[in-house]
Amino acid sequence: MPLLKRLAETARPPVAFTLDGKPQTALAGDTIATAVLTLANQLRSSEFSGEPRAGFCLMGACQDCWIATESGERLRACGTFIQEGMRLLTGQGAPE
């Protein structure tokens, strides 16, 4: 279930990416946080408790919103814009 809800600015060009291996569509100008959390309810699982995390400050202070890519990079989701072809993992399911 998505966390974030789009209220405005929905007439932007689509951007294709994958989330946990599934093809998905975001909008140009979305941060990764927006692209993922309008589709899912987490960005990663905590490395200590395994509990879901979905960011907290969304302004680059708390460092809570890291998300993994399929190639093993970690990106700060609130401050990185979604790009065509990104392959992102929420930690909820392995890529198919």
Added chain:
Amino acid sequence: MTELQPVIVGAGPAGIRAAQTLVRHGVRPVVVDEAPRWGGQIYRQPPPGFSRPKSALYGFEAGRADAVHQAMAGIVGQVDYRPDTLVWNAADGVLDVIREGRMDSVPYQQLIVATGAADRILPFPGWTLPGVYTLGAAQVALKFQGCAIGSRVIFAGTGPLLYLVAYQYAKAGATVAAVLDTSTFEHKVAAAPAMLRQPGVFAKGLYYLAWLRLHGVPVHQGVRLERATGDTRVTSLRWRQDGAVREQDCDAVGFGYALRPETQMADLLGCRFSYDEQQRAALPERDPAGRASIPGVYLAGDGAGIMGADAAEWAGERAALALLADAGQPVDSAREASLEAKLSQCASFRRGLERAFPFPADWAADVPDSLVICRCEEVTAGQLRQCAHDTGAREMNRLKALTRVGMGRCQGRTCGVAAAEILAHASGNAIGQVGRLRGQAPIKPLPFAALPNVGVGP
């Protein structure tokens, strides 16, 4: 005359007015900013391709936001503007920066630190659940991305931002399920005389509250937050009010207790700090013009102590004039005096705000041992109390070394305030006695790939 090679860190209201002032005096500063576009957090601009007008984005502040944006647009050809650039270390006349994964260094003779603020956080059980965000985050989602943090949102905590964000969400079409304020109506009445020093700002605050009530948004004052519940995301929030426990369903919570300055850079520079009773925090010392304890370093805006966006503009200009005067350039002394007078009036207003939205100083006493205080390292209140009890730790950096609180990726930006409150309460000391977490480079995490020689075999 001293050589002028000024660098401004931060392109919010303070940094932009500082840059504009230097340009007017024929000086070309470097302006380094972490964001992709200028404006800071308060006047943050959406990415290119977004279409809402400034009136929709900034409400009553649209005129001020536009003026600040235009000021920067007008000088961008006369400054060395470096957006998307994180300063991760500062020492001895050089800033270490990273931009798009590439390291660089920026030398300076003079430095204006205008690093801004973030939400001041006091956790409650369940605060790590997806859907629980800061008030600032809720505002960024809306302003910068056109998104709400949920469909039925509770806003909680205290401070002017609480009512502003609730109003902005309701106006934008989100359902605001409740506004929960830890301060009381009586606090606001008592603060009214001081707040009338800025009657416009005071009137806006009253307007937001009245608007919310008129539109059927339940506003509860004098609450204490108990717990957010949910499995994979927040589904309800429970609070106490007048001895009774109440609960409200929701799918998101935005909360915060006013703002906390981003002082890490001033700390790395070696600026002297002292405890500020009103802001309940150690702040870098500065004179009325913004001069820090280190020659050539100037502090402006909320990053030096919370004064608000209007004051940030004046402080930015004032600091730039001080920088110029210190370098031997002629400046308008009448302007210096009038800026300092405005800032002094702002300080009186801030004292009123602190009375209207007081920090809940009883917070630490009620917190359960199981509450996670540090979300990076998942350190609990119980671990902090145990450490204070068993080791006699009385100082924040000692507590950090022993428990890892504040040692994680955020360096205590999120948990530092709460951890200090817990330590003070557990050790029976005043909050001003427990010290502050020292800043460490890198002040924000660097991507592994940016480090030199990574991946190069022997």
